[in-house]
Amino acid sequence: MNTFLLYSLAAVVLICLGVHGLIFRRHLLRKVMALNIISGGIFLLLISTAYRNGTEAADPIPQAMVLTGIVVTVSATAFALALIRRIHQDNPDADDDGDFGDRE
Amino acid sequence: MSMGLALDVLLIAALLLTSWRLLEASDLFQAIVLFISFGLFLSLVWLRLQAPDIALAEAAVGAGLAGVLLLGTFKGLEPDFRKKQEESKPCRLDRPGACPTRVHYLAALLGVLGLAGILTLAVLDLPRSANGLTELAVRAFEPGGIDHLVTAVLLDFRLYDTWLELAVLVLALLGVLGAGGRHSVRGLEPPWDPDPVLVWLVRLLIPVVFSAAVYLLLLGGHAPGGAFQAGVILASGLTLLWLAGYRSVTVLPRGLWYGLVICGFGSIEVLAIFASVHPETPVLGYPPGFSNPVILALESLATLSIGVVLATLTIETLGGRERTPHYSGKGDRP
Numbered sequence: 001m002n003t004f005l006l007y008s009l010a011a012v013v014l015i016c017l018g019v020h021g022l023i024f025r026r027h028l029l030r031k032v033m034a035l036n037i038i039s040g041g042i043f044l045l046l047i048s049t050a051y052r053n054g055t056e057a058a059d060p061i062p063q064a065m066v067l068t069g070i071v072v073t074v075s076a077t078a079f080a081l082a083l084i085r086r087i088h089q090d091n092p093d094a095d096d097d098g099d100f101g102d103r104e
Numbered sequence: 105m106s107m108g109l110a111l112d113v114l115l116i117a118a119l120l121l122t123s124w125r126l127l128e129a130s131d132l133f134q135a136i137v138l139f140i141s142f143g144l145f146l147s148l149v150w151l152r153l154q155a156p157d158i159a160l161a162e163a164a165v166g167a168g169l170a171g172v173l174l175l176g177t178f179k180g181l182e183p184d185f186r187k188k189q190e191e192s193k194p195c196r197l198d199r200p201g202a203c204p205t206r207v208h209y210l211a212a213l214l215g216v217l218g219l220a221g222i223l224t225l226a227v228l229d230l231p232r233s234a235n236g237l238t239e240l241a242v243r244a245f246e247p248g249g250i251d252h253l254v255t256a257v258l259l260d261f262r263l264y265d266t267w268l269e270l271a272v273l274v275l276a277l278l279g280v281l282g283a284g285g286r287h288s289v290r291g292l293e294p295p296w297d298p299d300p301v302l303v304w305l306v307r308l309l310i311p312v313v314f315s316a317a318v319y320l321l322l323l324g325g326h327a328p329g330g331a332f333q334a335g336v337i338l339a340s341g342l343t344l345l346w347l348a349g350y351r352s353v354t355v356l357p358r359g360l361w362y363g364l365v366i367c368g369f370g371s372i373e374v375l376a377i378f379a380s381v382h383p384e385t386p387v388l389g390y391p392p393g394f395s396n397p398v399i400l401a402l403e404s405l406a407t408l409s410i411g412v413v414l415a416t417l418t419i420e421t422l423g424g425r426e427r428t429p430h431y432s433g434k435g436d437r438p
Contacts, residue, residue, distance in 0.1 A: 003153075005227070006116065007112070007116070007149070009227060010120065012223040013220070014123055016216050016217075017123050018127075020212075020216045021127035023212040023215075023216070025127060030132070032174070033127070034127060036166075037142070040142070040146055044149065045227070047150060047153050047155050050236060052234050052236070053236075053238070058238075059238045060238065060257045061257055061262075062236070063155050063157060063257075064258045064262055067158055068266065068269045070332075071161075071165065071410070072272050073165075073170075074165045074166070074169055074170055075275075075276030077173060077174075078417045078421065079280055079283070081174065081177040082279065082283040082284055082420070084177060085180055
């Protein structure tokens with residue numbers, strides 16, 4: 001089994017774990033972490049495809065895309081966390097199980 | 105070969121195990137710590153797959169900065185988080201719509217399994233060995249210029265991506281400040297009094313941090329490194345300075361702060377305008393003969409922008425509690 005296949009399949013499992021967590025976990029912080037796991041899986045898929053030709057130099061284009069993607073992911077995470085803080089601030093006594101926002 | 109395979113299996117097992125545990129652990133704080141270790145394992149994987157640029161960025165951004173942001177938010181949300189565990193509350197029966205039933209979970213599970221099947225088929229369908237676009241990139245490469253391929257792709261062939269990425273950073277900053285109800289972080293104090301050990305450590309580390317940022321920036325032309333990694337290190341240095349009570353982005357005059365936030369995006373925009381009035385330069389291309397100094401200038405400005413924006417995001421997250429009416433000094437000091 002070659003390295004590319006091993007890491008690509010691990011990426012598939014990561015993406016599915018992330019989607020599962022995004023749907024099944026109710027706390028908003030946990031959903032943000034699940035989104036980050038999905039993006040980690042997608043990056044892993046891209047980088048393992050870049051590595052397909054083995055020990056020679058890896059394809060630089062997916063690497064540059066992932067480098068851009070990491071910064072975009074952390075920006076999106078920061079924004080999502082700011083929204084969570086705001087939701088919590090506007091509903092200080094809401095439950096922590098994810099239904100902050102839907103109070104009258 | 106077998107050593108390599110053993111390493112691969114170990115790394116993948118660690119990666120999958122931490123991600124599974126961080127989604128399942130009942131303690132949210134534990135989940136965040138696992139998230140940070142997930143980022144570190146991921147950066148080991150990048151090293152294994154010969155992507156040291158990404159390993160640097162992942163260790164700094166994915167594990168470091170995202171972890172700090174999550175921990176800061178967590179502390180703000182649940183100052184007394186130990187008193188109850190997540191998801192132990194029963195679903196409220198007066199609102200049937202909010203209560204997912206077993207059928208919903210089953211449907212979602214089937215969807216996830218379907219996704220797994222499709223993605224696996226797609227991966228198995230890919231050719232096992234291919235060079236991708238490597239040869240194209242090597243051929244388009246100008247000798248004598250930048251000789252690190254990833255930097256060349258970021259700043260030469262795909263400058264458009266880099267440009268829009270800087271725009272995304274500015275947008276995220278606007279969104280975060282807007283959601284926090286603030287115009288800037290000017291004058292924000294650290295959420296706790298600086299610890300003398302931290303002050304000592306920061307005085308020791310700051311020269312190292314800033315010289316590492318400059319070194320990575322200059323290294324980007326011919327080895328792993330570049331504007332993103334340098335910007336992230338700059339951001340962590342600025343945040344540390346702020347935490348230790350020194351001058352940081354919070355004392356910048358507003359005009360200068362705006363200028364630093366926008367300079368990375370703005371400089372590429374100036375380049376685009378220049379290209380549009382000079383018909384012989386391609387779109388987002390460099391004026392012939394000046395590509396190296398222009399790239400270095402763009403990279404330096406992008407580093408400054410990334411550093412200031414990320415430091416501001418972190419400071420807003422950590423100190424954002426300070427002056428809001430609901431949380432004034434209520435239990436968020438350790």
